[in-house]
Amino acid sequence: MFRSRVAFRAGRGRHVTETPPSLPLQTKLHRSRGRSHGKKQEEDELDSTMTSTRRLGKELDDMRKSGMKHFRNIQVDESNILTWQGLIVPDCPPYDKGAFRIEIIFPAEYPFKPPKITFKTKIYHPNIDEKGQVCLPIISVENWKPATKTCQVIQCLISLVNAPQPEHPLRADLAEEFTKDRAKFMKNAEEFTKKHSEKRPVD
Template sequence: MAKKEEPIMDGPKRMQNELKLMIEDTQLLQFRCLEVEPDNIFKWYGLLMPISAPYDKGAYKLEIDFPEQYPFKPPRLHINTKIYHPNVNERGQVCLPILESEHWLPTSRIEAVLNCLLATINDPQPDNAWSMDMANEYRNDPKKFYKIADAWVERYSEHRPTDAELVAFARKRKKGMQKS
């Protein structure tokens, strides 16, 4: 008799499916080191690894909080690493239209949300900024903006894992999942 596949973690089937897809996804190279809070499928953590300067020199801790009503209500994203970016406020909240209640669609997948987030981090959107001062600086004095952003990356960003470290993380996560 074939062994029934165990769910990744107890929780709504949609969450289990999205988590499984995200763990298996090898295309989303700018979001790595996905982990789930033990015994809470509604809280995920990962590492943003943008590809555009100056953010491409660092990594940024991301926390994803899914409401119990997900997918009918959008998740909340928090960047837990300080970043000088017009679309991210001092508390790490991100201004992303896809996450606003009036724009959220229950058919949206977390991968699409992360792609929007990464597109915004890589290419700031001053028309949708938390900080109008920073947005104006980005528009009117980009040299100053990038100098400050670069200094923040140097000072506050997380270690950007090497390919070998990412492989070791994936191996460790796979072993951990096999034990549970």
């Protein structure tokens, strides 16, 4: 903040008030535009979050009503609908001996940006790495379409779990085993599933 300064001019015996010059008009306009831009950005982010919340709320209701056979025990914190958890329940060996918990994190820009899926349960699979990251083309940035629904993503995930794709591996060692010695892979995967998977939901 500028303050007026009082100077005493020698020889004249009087005080003179000196006021600093005001900011140039261009600077004022620039600051005003900056504030307007910041407010506009906040409004856009709020609109985006509201859009994703409405969309996800409807998708969640539809999925719960449809009773998806292979995605069970869906858990969503009502205060944060952008994070889901649930159990993937495969129906093909070697993964049909257990269930696998996954976490789905939706960005605030959903459905214009894809969700991210992580396996929280360990799984012996060439397309899912030790950290639970999954190679799923439908949610890749280059393939994602805003019209794609979460139930479609889950269906693609189930298909991938039931039928591994060794040509697009995240674990090259398991892809090689799957390709060259299927019997060994099936045995190892079944034993791993029995040891690490969660209990399958009772129908």
